[in-house]
Amino acid sequence: MKKLKKIIALIRKYAPSSDPARLKIMGICFLSAFGFWLLTALQKTDHRMVIKVPIGYRYNQSELSVMKPLPAYVQVEVSGEGWNLLKQYSPISDTPIEIILPSDASRKYITSYGLNNDVHEFLRERELHLERILTDTLRFDIDKKVRKKVKLAVEIDSISLAPGYRILSAISTFPDSLELLGPAHLLKKQPDVFHVKLPLNNIEGEVNEQIDIAAQLKPYISIFPSKVRVAFDVDHLVTVNRKIKMELKHFDPKGAWFINDSSTYIQYDIRSRDKDLDLPFRVGLDFWQLDRDSMVMPDVISIPKHVENVHLDSGAIKILFKQPVVKEGSKK
Incomplete structure (x- = not known):
């Protein structure tokens, strides 16, 4: 290193920067000195x-x-x-x-x-x-890969129905179960049911959709199969208000207790295409349920399939007592 410094000092002394020829000579000398120093240094072992x-x-x-x-x-x-x-x-x-x-x-x-x-x-x-x-x-940061079988279900909150539409069948998934593969510590936390999200909005009809569920997984977890099919029936519902005759139970036709009208109104939601059907509802009124105020609450005995939100418009029914007729001149 000392030799290199001496060479550089001599170059500066005898090669003023204003002379291009001398500057060239200075550069050549500098490179030669540096090369000599480098070769000497590289041969050292310390x-x-x-x-x-x-x-x-x-x-x-x-x-x-x-x-x-x-x-x-x-x-x-x-x-x-x-x-x-x-x-x-x-x-x-x-x-x-x-x-x-x-x-x-x-x-x-x-x-x-x-x-x-x-x-x-x-x-x-x-x-x-x-x-x-x-x-x-x-x-x-590693973990053993394990397999876990889980059931498949649709996340109900992810189903977006158009106004007035309802799900009118069971929600089916194909297949009904999945196999997960991934790190043991992650699959240990995985629930036994995998809820798939339905990527549809404002549904107005039957659903038969194939869904790629790979994107719904956590990192490092694989799923088999990666695509599943979801199917269920959706239709528009209308509200029907219909008069129906009640079935009287435990009333003595010759007794003193009676009601003025044995009919009531039943209200329900049904597919718009089926709104005019005469459905076999059954509503009962049981005399044995008579309370202290002579009131009886009607009861829906049977409800046909594919109807929703069934309720009776009328409340409790008043049971009347038939006053006996007393003939003139008869003894009380």
């Missing part, structure tokens, strides 16, 4: 530097989930001849140190002590000496 030793991994990808990228290198301080250190910047890729990860994910980390022999061997092949490993520990 150089130290920090380099990155590449790390590779061998594991069964079908049995192990890697949650985060595995560490790609370990930093080490080495010493050796300058030429050998210079080779570490060569674009030629080195074969990395290989770490084997067991399929049961039992190996979560490896310390610098555990890497010591492999790093020594790696550097020995490159004629370098290991001074110390700077990376203390390599940690692996």
Whole structure:
């Protein structure tokens, strides 16, 4: 280094910057001096530097989930001849140190002590000496892959019906179950029922939709099959208000108790196409349910299929008592 400084000082003294020819001579001399110094320095064996030793991994990808990228290198301080250190910047890729990860994910980390022999061997092949490993520990965010079978159902809140429309059948899914594959700690938290969201808005008719559910999964989890079919019936409903005759129970036709009108009104929602059907509703009025105020509440005995929101318009029915007729002149 002292020789290089002397050469530079001489160049500055005898080659003023105003003379182009001398500037050229100065540059040549400088490069020659630098090259001489570099060749001398590279031949020395006491150089130290920090380099990155590449790390590779061998594991069964079908049995192990890697949650985060595995560490790609370990930093080490080495010493050796300058030429050998210079080779570490060569674009030629080195074969990395290989770490084997067991399929049961039992190996979560490896310390610098555990890497010591492999790093020594790696550097020995490159004629370098290991001074110390700077990376203390390599940690692996991995987990064992497991399978879990879950039932398939449609998330009710995701069904968007047009105003006045109702679901009028069972909601069917094909298939009715799924198989999940993923990290054990994630599948342990997964519910036993997978709720699929229906990507439809303002539904106004029958649904028979194939849905890709892969996008609805959490990261690192696979599902089989990835597409399912959802089917159910939807139709427009109208409200019908209809007069119906009640069935009288436990009334003595020859008794003193009676009602003025045995009819009432029943209200229900039904498909618009079926609104004119004469449906077989049955409404009963049971005398044995008579309360202290001589009132009886009618009861819907049977409801036909495909109707909703059934209720009676009338409240409790007043039961009347027939006053006996007393003939004139008769004794009380």
